[in-house]
Amino acid sequence: MNLKKSLVGMAMLLSVTLLAACGNSNSTTNSSSSNKTATSSKGGNYQVTGQSNSDQYAGVIKNGKYLTSKARGITSNQNSNLMNLKSFETGLQDISKKQFSTEKYVFQEGQYLSSSTVQNWIDRKSKSNPDGLNPESNGSTDPEKRNPMYLQSLEEQDYVQKSGSKLKIGGVTIGLAMNSVDYYRKTTYGAQYQTDISDATLEKEGKAMAKEVLTRLRKKPALKNVPIVIAIYKQASNDSLIGGKFVTYAINTGNSLGKWRAMDIQNVVFPLKTGESAPNDNDADAFSNFKTEVESFFPNLSGVTAQAQYKNGSLQGMNVSITTQFYSETEISSFTQFLADQAQKYLPSGVKIDITVSSTTDGVQSFLSRSSTAKKFSTHVFGSY
Known part of the structure; x- marks a missing residue:
């Protein structure tokens, strides 16, 4: 039973992170299972993990354990859209x-910003917290008049290089997760209100914060001369079926901000709602045909939907979710094989696609996946053992 739960958790994590990771879909396998021992520039033993493929970073292990971020999980308030959290972290690495x-850098979780530092930065500026990046409260609780919280969270990712038997910092990437909607309460445990933030304001505030963040990071001796990438992420609203997206980033090699580079990313939910459109109508038609075939196989399906991401108008990947109402393992097994055939027949080729089959009461029942270079889907049906 524990094995089943572990496999279910793995499948759900893969499903949630697809949209953010689909930019890696053209990677080729180059597995390396060996760990390489090194020391940091300050001393101490570290290990560098192998790479599952050439498009992924090796990681850093310290004293036999994964080196976690010093400011992991710090946000200005609780964000209920899990897709935001996952796509923010993984998409930031794609920008890096x-x-x-x-091939030249190893990924290391953020080590230069402590949890207290990040917490102060994402809080409001005040007499007691002069380091706050969010604006001071003006005392208003009116959605149109109050000063909203623009910055939701801040992520640091470090990139180190091997220098002989040592690891040294080679650069840093900072992600600024900006609210498109700021949720707040006028009284503790009271009704929830919201302030909508326009794209123009979101980007303006994000760039102003990026300038201040760069200045602060350059004051740290270890980061005085290394490249620092700063990216601005637009969070989706809490009720959105998709996650947010990165809108722009800058590569900074000096003390002033470099040129901002716009990113053309669009997240789409299939089937499209009336009046909506996708960058490629063929993809919408392909999913519609797939959905029709799937729903004709079993009459008791609760829903067939997909989340897709486009970059510069080109489909990068698709995450399909199918909710069932049946429980027989033989039915699930047959249904999964049918899905593999229909997905290969109807869904777009040349992009990564994940399909998760879940019961309304019993969680994940099966999982299908195909890389961008594969022709057929790999499948797994979760048994009762």
């Missing part, structure tokens, strides 16, 4: 690859 090659 534009500056820090996976």
Whole structure:
């Protein structure tokens, strides 16, 4: 039973992170299972993990344990959209690859910003917290008049290089997760209100914060001369079926901000609602045909939906969710094989696609996946053992 739960958890994590990771879909396998021992520039033994493929970073292990971030999980308030959290972290790493090659750099969780530092930065500026990046409260609780919380969270990712038997910092990437909607309460445990934030305001505030963040980081001796990438992420609202997206980033090699580079990313939910459109109508038609075939196989399906991400108008990946109402393992097994055939027949080729089959009462029942280079889907049906 524990094995089943572990496998279910793995499948759900893969499903949630697809949209953020689909930019890696063109990678080729180059597995390396060996760990390489090194020391940091300050001394101490570290290990560098192998790479599952050439498009992924090796990681850092310290004293036999994964080196976690010093400011892991710090946010200005609780965000109920899990897709935001996952796509923010993984998408930030995709941006890092534009500056820090996976062949030359090793990924290390943020070590230069402590949890207290990050907490102060994402809080409001005040007499007791002069380091706050969010604006001071003006005392108003009116959605149109109050000063909203623009910055939801801040993520640091470090990229180190091997220098002989040592690891030294080679660069840092900072992600600023900006609210498109700021949720708040006028009284503790009271009704929830919201302030909508326009794209123009979100980007303006994000760039102003990026300038201040860069200045603060350059004051740290270890980060005085290394490249620092800062990216601005637009969070989706809490009730959105999709996660947010990165809108722009800058590579900074000096004390002033570099040129901002816009990102054309669009997240889409299939089937489309009336009046909505996708960058490619063929993809919408392909999913519609797939959905029709799937729903004709079993009459007791609760829903067939998909989340897709486009970059510069090109489909990067698709995450399909199918909710069932049946429980027979033989039915699930047959249904999964049917899905593999229909997905290969109807869904777009050349992109990563994950399909998760879940019961309304019993969690994940089966999982299908196909890489961008594969022709057929791999499948797994979760048994009762």
